[in-house]
Amino acid sequence: MGFLHSSSLFPFLLVFIVSFSWPITSSADIYGDFLHCLSSSSISNLVYTQMNSSYSSILESTIHNSRFITPTSPKPWVIVTPLHVSHVQATIRCSKIHGLQLRTRSGGHDFEGVSYISESESPFVIIDLANLRSVQVDVENEVAWVQSGAIMGEFGGGYGLLFRKYGLAADNVIDAEFIDANGRILNRKSMGEDLFWAIRGGGGGSFGIVLSWKIKLVHVGETVTVFSISKTLEQNATQILHRWQYISYKFPDGMYPSITISTTNTTTQDGRNLTVVVTFSTMFLGRANELVLLMQNIFSELGLTSKDCNEMSFVESILALGLLPNQNLEILLDRNYRVSFLVATPSFKTKSDYVKKPIPEIGFQGIWSQLLEPEARGATFNFVVKWTNSRNLQSLSHIGRGIYTK
Numbered sequence: 001m002g003f004l005h006s007s008s009l010f011p012f013l014l015v016f017i018v019s020f021s022w023p024i025t026s027s028a029d030i031y032g033d034f035l036h037c038l039s040s041s042s043i044s045n046l047v048y049t050q051m052n053s054s055y056s057s058i059l060e061s062t063i064h065n066s067r068f069i070t071p072t073s074p075k076p077w078v079i080v081t082p083l084h085v086s087h088v089q090a091t092i093r094c095s096k097i098h099g100l101q102l103r104t105r106s107g108g109h110d111f112e113g114v115s116y117i118s119e120s121e122s123p124f125v126i127i128d129l130a131n132l133r134s135v136q137v138d139v140e141n142e143v144a145w146v147q148s149g150a151i152m153g154e155f156g157g158g159y160g161l162l163f164r165k166y167g168l169a170a171d172n173v174i175d176a177e178f179i180d181a182n183g184r185i186l187n188r189k190s191m192g193e194d195l196f197w198a199i200r201g202g203g204g205g206s207f208g209i210v211l212s213w214k215i216k217l218v219h220v221g222e223t224v225t226v227f228s229i230s231k232t233l234e235q236n237a238t239q240i241l242h243r244w245q246y247i248s249y250k251f252p253d254g255m256y257p258s259i260t261i262s263t264t265n266t267t268t269q270d271g272r273n274l275t276v277v278v279t280f281s282t283m284f285l286g287r288a289n290e291l292v293l294l295m296q297n298i299f300s301e302l303g304l305t306s307k308d309c310n311e312m313s314f315v316e317s318i319l320a321l322g323l324l325p326n327q328n329l330e331i332l333l334d335r336n337y338r339v340s341f342l343v344a345t346p347s348f349k350t351k352s353d354y355v356k357k358p359i360p361e362i363g364f365q366g367i368w369s370q371l372l373e374p375e376a377r378g379a380t381f382n383f384v385v386k387w388t389n390s391r392n393l394q395s396l397s398h399i400g401r402g403i404y405t406k
């Protein structure tokens with residue numbers, strides 16, 4: 001991570017030498033000196049080197065994509081698992097002194113694994129914040145302090161089910177506890193509005209380390225409604241999806257409509273044994289009867305009836321739409337849980353596009369023919385309407401394409 005390099009030439013020179021000579025003497029010296037630096041900071045029991053029997057399990061604990069667990073995947077020299085702010089400061093200081101790159105990992109859920117692998121050949125260190133994950137809720141003032149290591153099930157975040165009404169998690173951040181490259185602890189006031197803006201956008205890890213976020217809480221009612229309806233090509237999926245693009249942005253803000261497109265085995269009239277299936281899923285901040293009425297008025301083509309709807313609490317809707325419908329809520333707190341249909345640790349590549357104009361039917365037919373090709377097996381497309389006033393996202397609709405292989 002670039003933020004740890006000082007502007008002087010010395011650390012750059014050190015990294016240059018290391019990349020050509022590791023693992024011979026000079027890098028071994030750096031390694032030893034770095035460990036010594038950490039031990040003199042009294043955190044040696046939180047330091048995992050490649051010699052430590054727990055090193056692999058700690059490294060792989062939040063790797064969710066097996067593309068990044070191969071013998072050739074770049075591995076960190078050292079993983080540090082801080083329990084206290086001072087441990088983070090010590091790791092920054094020692095890495096800086098010895099010119100080592102730092103990767104900060106919170107949930108490790110990044111699509112490209114950038115929180116735990118390094119593109120360059122330089123040796124690197126991971127600060128894994130998994131132990132710093134407390135969530136303190138202040139109900140009276142409707143705010144919460146959430147440490148960076150908290151996972152989505154422990155708190156929620158990003159662009160979630162509420163973002164059409166309340167924006168992204170980043171829009172609701174009102175303060176942060178942050179450590180810069182010099183180890184200084186800053187908050188919103190002391191870091192200034194420019195840096196506060198920057199740490200809430202892209203470029204995670206570029207500016208320093210966020211220890212915790214202060215987040216404005218929002219209200220959800222006791223009951224929400226969820227439905228999920230699947231249509232195959234033979235059930236007019238193309239026409240319904242095409243139509244959906246023209247009306248979905250008119251849905252009320254309290255509705256999260258998303259679409260997943262995949263393939264399924266079937267026997268069609270023209271003898272094919274594979275077809276495309278489009279699943280329309282929605283979470284609605286209201287009761288089922290209201291939702292059915294609304295859909296019949298705006299989107300009767302889908303044919304939603306009350307039998308398709310399930311009323312539940314908001315947190316249960318996370319399970320229902322997160323492909324965990326029969327699980328206990330406790331599963332949301334399980335950091336090691338992986339979505340069951342993907343079995344073990346999947347290997348996947350994902351790409352996002354933003355569509356500003358509706359895709360014509362012929363465009364979908366082009367996508368279908370690609371999806372039905374044998375080598376596309378396992379690919380899924382997700383559509384989400386991101387019609388929102390968020391300062392971070394103002395596009396109409398988003399297509400995420402994921403290709404999973406077992």
Ligand SMILES: Cc1cc2nc3c(=O)[nH]c(=O)nc-3n(C[C@H](O)[C@H](O)[C@H](O)COP(=O)(O)OP(=O)(O)OC[C@H]3O[C@@H](n4cnc5c(N)ncnc54)[C@H](O)[C@@H]3O)c2cc1C
Nearest residue numbers: 104105106107108109110111115148158159204205209210
């Ligand atoms: C299958 C899948 C589905 C997804 N679905 C959604 C979704 O529905 N909505 C959504 O919003 N996102 C989604 N994401 C994206 C995910 O939210 C982001 O990748 C997010 O960054 C993950 O957070 P993390 O804490 O696990 O990040 P990490 O992987 O730990 O880190 C991501 C980046 O931030 C840096 N970083 C980590 N911690 C800190 C810190 N404390 N301070 C400074 N920098 C830090 C890392 O160095 C890295 O560059 C999805 C990802 C996957 C793989």
